[in-house]
Amino acid sequence: MLAILNFIFFVIDALLSAIVWIVIINAVVSWLIAFDIINLRNPTAYRVVRFLDRVTSPLLAPFRKIIPPIGGLDLTPVILIVIISGAQRFLLPALAGWLVSLLVGPTV
Helix, strand or coil: CHHHHHHHHHHHHHHHHHHHHHHHHHHHHHHHHHCCCCCCCCHHHHHHHHHHHHHHHHHHHHHHHHCCCECCECCHHHHHHHHHHHHHHHHHHHHHHHHHHHHHCCCC
16 A cells, blocks of 8 residues: 555656746746747647646746736746645655555554
8 A cells, every 4th residue: 555655756756846836937938939949830839838828827827917017028937847846856756655544544
């Protein structure tokens, strides 16, 4: 049972890491579009950008309601990455330790 629990936390950590990378890639692609390096008339580029927007928009929308762009710069991806990194570093290990202690029982 302990191996299954460790695997579940591994998958959760991997998914959170993938979300961080997708947010970073979306930010970089948006800069490349703004500087006209990537042209959205290219069908493949358009599909990739649409995919990235569909994945990141629901995650960033709650933060965009609270935090307005500062000087035209959207800081919500940075806030999301900090929150996800904090969850990976502090919440997941604490939750895993707590669940393991429930499974194994108190040690004397």
